Amino acid sequence: MSTLSTHVLDAEAGRPRVGVPVxxxxxxxxxxxxxxxxDGRLRFxxxxxxxxxxxxxxxxxxxxPEITVAFRVTADRPHLHVPVLLxxxxYTTYRGS
Incomplete structure (x- = not known):
């Protein structure tokens, strides 16, 4: 099984976005x-x-009002990190490390 984390960064304010429901x-x-x-982070x-x-x-x-990011989990990745730059x-998202 893979684990997952995310990070929401507010580009306009230049800091993490705190308290975003995910x-x-x-x-x-x-x-x-x-x-x-x-720190704008959430680990599931x-x-x-x-x-x-x-x-x-x-x-x-x-x-x-909301952003939905669909992504594919494969067995070869023990951890996935999906950041959002807002x-x-x-907005921009990518597969982080």
């Missing part, structure tokens, strides 16, 4: 949920099996 889903089922900490204790998963970030920007009218 849900981990697979096949429409909520597997885990939490909020980003004082729930192990991930191979397949497609989704992170749903309730960011509440002027344009985006601004009022745009």
């Amino acid at each position: 849900r981990l889903e697979r096949g429409g089922e909520v597997l885990a949920e939490g909020v980003t900490d004082d 204790a729930h192990g991930l099996t191979p397949g497609v998963h989704r992170l749903v970030f309730e960011v509440d920007t002027p344009f985006y 601004s009022p009218f745009a």
Whole structure:
């Protein structure tokens, strides 16, 4: 099983985004949920099996009420990190380390 963490960074403010509610889903089922900490990070204790998963970030920007990031888990990755760089009218995500 793979583990998962995320990090939300506020590009406009130049600091981590604290208190963002995040849900981990697979096949429409909520597997885990939490909020980003004082450093904008969240680590999920729930192990991930191979397949497609989704992170749903309730960011509440002027344009985006939420962001959904779909990603594929493979058996060869023991840990996945999915950061989000957020601004009022745009966002970027990537597979981190």
